[in-house]
Amino acid sequence: MAKLRNAVQAIQQSQPTPHGLEELYRDCEGLCIHSFGSELYAMLQDELEKYTRKCLSGISGLPDAASSDGTVLEQSMHFWLGYTQQLAMIKCVFLYLDRTYVLQTPNIASLWSMGLNVVKNYLINSDMRARLSWLIIGEVTKERDGKAVNHKPLVTVVSMFVELGLYLQLFMPSLIEATHEYYQRESRRLVGQLTPIQQQTDTEEKVFADTMDVPQYLLHVKRRLEEEAQRVSNYLVSSSKSALLATTTSELVEKHTEKLLTSSFDTIADRSMLSDLANLYSLLYAANRIETLKRHWVAYIKKSGLRMVQAPDIDVSLITDLLTFKQKVDSILDGPFQMSSMLANAMRDAFEDFLNTRRNKPIQLLAKYLDQCMRPSSKVTSDEQLDTLFEKALALFRLMQGKDLFEAHYRRDLAKRLLLNNSSSIDAEKLIVNKLKSECGVGYTSKIEEMFHDMDMSKDLFEKYSNSQYSTEAKDFGFHTNVLTTAVWPNYEPMDLVVPTKVEQAQENYLAFYKEKHSGRKLYWQQSLGTCVLKVQFDEGPKDLVLSLVQGTVMLLFAEHNDLSYKHIQENTALEGAELRRILQSLACGKHRVLVKEPRGKTISETDTFTFNSKFSSPHMRIKISQIITKEPEKENNEIEENIQADRMYRVDACIVRLLKARRRVDHSSLVSELAKQVNFAISAAEAKDRIEMLIERDYVKRDEAEPSTYHYVA
Missing domain, CATH: 1.20.1310.10 (Cullin Repeats)
Structure with a gap:
């Protein structure tokens, strides 16, 4: 031993x-x-x-x-x-x-x-x-x-x-407590001294100091987390990594989330500081603070959107601004926010909220925007650009209420493009119709598709007319016509216009031809939609003038008389004062002055005289003389909205009756709530109440005798 x-x-x-x-x-x-x-x-x-x-x-x-x-x-x-x-x-x-x-x-x-x-x-x-x-x-x-x-x-x-x-039970608690105290002191000091965000620079090259802005602070936190992870790798135990990182994140981010977001989120998002937004998202995700980020994300989108939507002075560029803004937030969502479903849903709800605060106007402007994009003057030329534009526009369309109003405005503008041959591409026109059909169903685009059908049928019908004996005189000046279905196309006010004799004879011949093919149908001429091309001889040489039918009728009066008075023109065309002044203004006061007005000036009066301007010159052989552009008549817009509103009320009535018929007995609040879910447009509580009262008067619905706020279906 x-x-x-x-x-x-x-x-x-x-x-x-x-x-x-x-x-x-x-x-x-x-x-x-x-x-x-x-x-x-x-x-x-x-x-x-x-x-x-x-x-x-x-x-x-x-x-x-x-x-x-x-x-x-x-x-x-x-x-x-x-x-x-x-x-x-x-x-x-x-x-x-x-x-x-x-x-x-x-x-x-x-x-x-x-x-x-x-x-x-x-x-x-x-x-x-x-x-x-x-x-x-x-x-x-x-x-x-x-x-x-x-x-x-x-x-x-x-x-x-x-x-x-001894590590987990006796050492780790002390380490975590020390980590908590260290970063608590540091975060209080740094967050308490945060400065406003300066001009955007490369944050990777910023020097970390005692005072910093939020992007710098986020980068500092990111560096701290990397240091803690490296520390574990160097000499601590891997099992302590998650606790160390969680404690660091809690003290540096979680406890200061509200202040960090309140002070700088709007600025960071507005400037599209993507790398800083990525740092913010990753840190808040680690701190389990995405719900707080969602609240500020929604508030930013609503505030920015309302600033655009509720400013009527920027209506001209509203859709462009909205598309730019949508692209910005999409880039944030797709990149830094890693396509978070929570933030994506919040973004959609926020857009729906602010887009529909100004009832009907944004969707009306969206229809007008697409109309401008489909014209030859648009900068959007290639099919790829148009397809991209349609997808972006549809992204806004999905979030807007009042899709029936969009259809009415879009159909009115499409009619002008088709009839005046002012569309950049018929294939592109049909492409967007197919997209609308996929989005809203066959019934939504039925009238629009019928318009294309009318144009195709008109083309076939005119070919038959051209091969018949009725077209003999019309061939001399290139007469052409389209036949439109009244119930499908927008309503146009008839115009009393005395057209040239040859045109009048060609119109009568076409009517005779059409009645021979289709008995029992009535045709009405819409002179305001007609166009023509006149070959005019000037001192410089011949020019082709592209005019409306009304402009062309006025110009042909100068074929026989070099000087004409306002009264003479009015008597020979039967045009009303406002319309005639607008036409004469386009010919004598516009960019291309083929008439000379006496006395000179931009306004037209009944005492003016007009002379054919033989000295007119232009480097172009073919010249389009546009009519004077006036602000879109509020009357036309109001009529569309009134018709849509009337149609909506009929649909509301039908929905109320269906609900009561299915349930037999429904209280007022439940009926209004369910009604709002089933119609695809905004309806106020007052409007719902008015329709219920109307149905009570017509004996479709009756009140409960014991509970007046409850309704019964009347069989």
Whole structure:
């Protein structure tokens, strides 16, 4: 026994053993065979305890600051490395004890575990464990402050804590608490000194200072998280990574989310600072604060959208501005916000909310915008550009209420493009109709498709007319006509116009031809929609003038008389004063002045005289003289809205009756709520109440005698 004790002490002193290892092993085996296992085990434990107490108490007496023997952490590192090596050798010597006595005796630890427990018990029962913990945390703090630290002793001591089972239960709570306190102080200082966002620069090149704006702060947080992750990789345990990052995120982001978003989110989003938005989203996602981000995201979209929608002075560019804004928020959603379904749904709801605050107007302007894009003068030329534009416009269309109003305005503008041959592409026209059909159903585009059908039928019909005996005189001046279905096309006010004799004769011949083909149908000429091309001889040479039928009729009067008075023109055309003044103004006061007015000026009066301008010159052979562009008549828009509103009320009536017929008995609030869900346009509570009262008067609905706010269906 004494020989083995001396051998253990020699190993602990890093000295050669007096006897060979094989001889020591045989001695251990002999003692175990003769039932001295318990004494041998106790002796070994006693020697380990004495050695551990001696070494660690010596280390414990060292100052925290570095001494000639090194720091406490360095000395602890040397102790642990030497102790584990010694323990491994001791285990080899006493292997027979470990495989016999230890295995056969219940509730007794293996030699390796016993050796570790000796160190563990000493650390727990003394202040050494707490001191080592705070020394490690002190090194972590120094590193967080930007100072260099020696990782080697940290790796060893942390490994010792892990081996002894002290890391998770006794060290980790202290580390997390220190992390919490460190970043709590730092975040309070930095967030309390946040500055307004400066002009956008490359944030990767910014210098981190005590004062910073929100993008800089977010980048600082991102750097801190990367440092914590690297720290775990360098000398901490991987299992502590999630807790460290969660604590850092909580203190730097979660607790200051509201202030960060309130102070800067609108500016960051407005400037499309995508990298900063990506940092913000990733940090808030880690902090489980996406719900707060959603609230500010919705508020930003609504505020920006309302600023555009509720400013009538920018109606001209409203749709363009909305499309630009939609593209901006889409780029934020697709990129930095990683197509978050929560934020995507919130964005859609926000757009629906602000787009429909100004009832009917945005969707009316959307129809006008598409009309402008489909004209030859539009800058959108290629099919790819048109398809992209249609998709963007439909994205807004889906979010707008009043789609029936859009259909009415779009159909009116489409009619003008088709009849005046002023569309950039018929294929593109049909493409957008197909998109509207896919979006809203066959019934929505039925009238629009019927318009295309009328144009195709008119073309076939005119070919038959051209091959008949009725077209003899019409061939001399290129007469052409379209036959439109009244119920499909927009309503046009008839115009009393005395057309030239040849045109009048051609019209009568066409009527005779048409009645021969279709008996019982009535045709009415819409002179205001006609166009013509006149070949006019000027001093410079012949020019082709592209005119409306009304403009052409006025110009032909000058074929016989060089000078005409306002009264003479009015008598020979039967045009009303306002319409005649508008036509004469386009011919005598516009860009291309083919008539000369006396006296000169931009206004037309009944005492004016007009002379054919033979000196008119232009570098172009074909010249289109547009009619004077006036502001779109409010009367026409009001008529469309009145017709749509009347149609809506009929649909509301039908919906109310269907609901009551299905349920037999419904209270007022439930009826109004269900009604709002089933109609695809906005209806106010007052309008719903008026329609219910009307149905009560017509005996479709009756009030409950006991509860006046409840209605019954009248069979």
